[in-house]
Amino acid sequence: MKGHIVEEEIALLAGDDIEAARRAELELHMSNCQACTSLLESYREDRQAMATLRGDGLRAADYASVGESVLAAIKEGIGTARRIPAIWVPLRWVALAAAVLIAATIGIWWMKNSKPVPVAAVPAPKDQVRVAAAKLPGAPVRQEAGRSPTALKSSKAPDAQVERAQVRPRKTESETSPHATGIVPILPAPAERAPVLDDVVIKMETADPNVIIIWLSSPRGEGR
C-alpha cells in the first residue's frame, strides 16, 4: 500500500469495526508506517478514555432521586394512561345496545309516518302546452279539432257521452306559493265535472320533445 491509510479506516480499526480481510491489509501497512500506527494508537486511547465516561458526573443520589420521582409520579397518576373505571366496562355494552335500539325505533317510526315524496313534473311554458285528448280504443269520442282546452271544456255537446277534461295551465312561479314544488296541477273544475266520463287519455306535450305527460282518467261514481 502506497501513502497512508484513510483516517476513517483507522477510526474504524480502533473499534474493530472493519472486515477481517481489510484489517489484515491495514495491519500489514502499519507494520512499516509509523505515522499510521501512532494515529491508530491515539484513536485507541480516545476510545478507552471514552469508555470511562460511562456514568461519569452522576452520583448515587441522582439515581435514587430518579426512582423516587418516578414512583411519586405514578402514585399521583401523572404520566399514566387514563383508565376506564371497571364499572363502565360492562355498562358500555348496555349503553351501546340501548343506542342501537333507540336508533332502530326512530327508523321504524319514521318509515311508517313518512309521506310519499311528490313526483316532480317537468315545468312547461304556459303558452306551449298542447293538450291532446283521445278516447281509448272502443270508447266513443267526440273531439273538436282546433279548439283549446278551454274551448273543449265549454263546449255543449248534445250527446251525453262527451268527455270533458280541463287542463289548467301551470301557474308561473310568482303565482304559486313560496313552497311550490313545480308540480303542475291537472284537475278538472269540480263544478263542471262531467256526470259521465269514459276512459280518457290526456297526452301533454311539452317544449321538450323527450318529455310527454300522459294522464289516464277512468270514470267512476254515480254516473257510471
Added chain:
Amino acid sequence: MNYGSLISADLAEAVQMDRDDDSRMREGMSLEARSLVLRARAGDCEAFERLMILHRRQVLGTAVRILHRPEDAKDAAQEVFLKLYRYLPRIRADAELRPWLYRVTVNVCHDMMRKIGRFLPAPLENHADERERISSAEPGIEAVLVMQDRRRILHEALQTLPFKEKTALVLRDIEGLSTEETAHILGSTAATVRSQVASARIRIRRYCDRRLRRKK
C-alpha cells in the same frame, strides 16, 4: 468503577473487566427483568421499583452523555421510566427490555434536545482546583491528572457532535454495544452506524488535538 485514579496502563484492562462484568450481569438481568416485567404488569410496585434499579444506570448514563446536563438527564430518565410503566402491558414477556429502554431513552433525549435547543457544555467538576490540590499534596500523580484532563476534553468534544453521530458513539463506545445492536436500537443499518461512528471518532480526535495544542 471509578476510572479517575487509574493510570493509562491499567485502563484498558479495567475497562475490559468492567465490560465482561456487564455482559455477565446482562444475562442475569435479562432473566430477572422478564420475571419482574410480569410481576410489575400484575401491579406489583416493588417489582417495578426493582426494574428501575436494574436499568437506571443504563438509562441515566446514556441520557447524561447525550444531554450533558445531569438535571436534564434526570428529567429524561424519569420520562423513560414513566413510559416503561405506561407500556408495561404491551411489552412482551420474552422480549429484551434493554434495547427497548435504549431506544426510548434516545427518543426522549432527542425530543428534549429539540425543546431545550443547543447549549454550551458545562464542566462536570472543577478540575483546575482539584489539579492544584492533588499535585501539591502527592508527587507522581501527574498521570492521573492527565487522564482526568483527557476525559474532560472528551466530554466536551461529545457535545460538539451532531445528534445522530453522538448517539451512535455513545451506544457503541461508551455503552459498549455492538454495531448491530446499535443499528437495531437506532433503527438504522450497520453500515450507517459504522459511518457515523467513524465520523464521530475523527471529530473527537480533532477536537482533542486542538484543545491539547492550545494548552501547550
